[in-house]
Amino acid sequence: MPDSSFREIRDLALFSQMADENFSALMRGAYVQNFPAQIELITEGDPSDFLHVVLSGSVDLFSAWNDRETSLATVRPISTFILAATIKDALYLMSARTLEKSRIALIPSQDVRAVFDIDGNFARAIVTELAQCYRAVIKAQKDLKLRTSLERLANYLLRHQRRAGGAASFDLDFEKRRLASVLGMTAENLSRAFKGLQPYGLEVDGTRITITNQAEFERFAKPNPLIDDGST
């Protein structure tokens, strides 16, 4: 593995506090690979052989059942995914595919578990990471059960606006059909939802979004830190 990738991973909160020798042990079995877009990296139901770290590009986590499919999350650099399956030595609950050309580090799960058993700092870092992930899913669950599709879209746009810097105009970061899946609706309905938000101060031109009336838009969306804040 090249030194630069090594450095990037080491700087992740998950790995930054662990002992040097343990980090080295982890990296010995690890390797970095470049994947083209639309490659299925893991398949739900498979045993979790590797902890994955997205170094560049982006990865879609999704799941299928009975001919239906839904997108559960998007992983962007630099962060890991399927940590829980790795720790529990359990089957993947989700599949993962690259959304674009991506560079991904693969760390053998058994190494992660072995180091986890002997390095308290690593174990503590994993706790923090898992607690964060857990709370993120709970928020998603509340979003899904407490809001209509129109409200979910409105709050998604507000969250995305903040991530993008807070300006009134910003661009969507992925295609609408996947956004629809993330928000738990069909692409057709998303299209209508965008129109349904126009009376509350929204303009849409392709992937370009403009919130023309921030106050009115927020009055409709009713964003809530206990659902929409990413960090807490």
Place this chain on the structure above:
Amino acid sequence: MPDSSFREIRDLALFSQMADENFSALMRGAYVQNFPAQIELITEGDPSDFLHVVLSGSVDLFSAWNDRETSLATVRPISTFILAATIKDALYLMSARTLEKSRIALIPSQDVRAVFDIDGNFARAIVTELAQCYRAVIKAQKDLKLRTSLERLANYLLRHQRRAGGAASFDLDFEKRRLASVLGMTAENLSRAFKGLQPYGLEVDGTRITITNQAEFERFAKPNPLIDDGST
């Protein structure tokens, strides 16, 4: 705290491997309290002062937004809740209320965090618990996004049947309006969903459920270990 409660908590996977002195330190600040039914134990948005352990009775975790409310999980003995908030020293994402008369142990969150920092075994046990919780929510998310309400009910009944021992007849363990909320639908719709399942081999008499045609019922429900298995 009485010795018996002490013992019960010590036997939890979360606490069984930690050092004696650290467990004692945790228990020194802890106390056990009896609550009547329908008492709100914690409120979402409040700081997480205590890690809660349900020793007897049962607790409903729920959340509200914009005059809507939804039930996210039920906690039964012996297990903890709001572990993630405690660890992260963050605000509660959910409220909790007793469903019946319940005995609950309260362990100060700052003690948990302090011991977590010095006891590797405790930290590792927390990881396992959190990973388990995380995967449970992911499964709930898949259930919600991939299935119709009829399918969710059918699979819930199959899961409950297994928990109850596997017999064709069994009783629901809580009231239907709460079941409806857990399944993400209204009480009225749940009522219709029960009727809608009759053609697939279901009989309902009050809280008494009988699956008269197991094979046909499962053919409709299409249970999947990656959504419906509790342990993995």
Place this chain on the structure above:
DNA sequence: TCCCACGATTGACAATTGTCAAGCCAACAA
């Protein structure tokens, strides 16, 4: 340049789900 592919959009329609109001029924207290 033209053509094709693909995602986005739209309309028409169906299915699902929620809302409201009324009625039913069992548990419980006076």
Place this chain on the structure above:
DNA sequence: TTGTTGGCTTGACAATTGTCAATCGTGGGA
């Protein structure tokens, strides 16, 4: 017993969401 309460059920209706088919528009390849 009677009356009351609260949860459950039912019907009628409305709103939301999904499905299918057709169309639009853009960008890439021949």
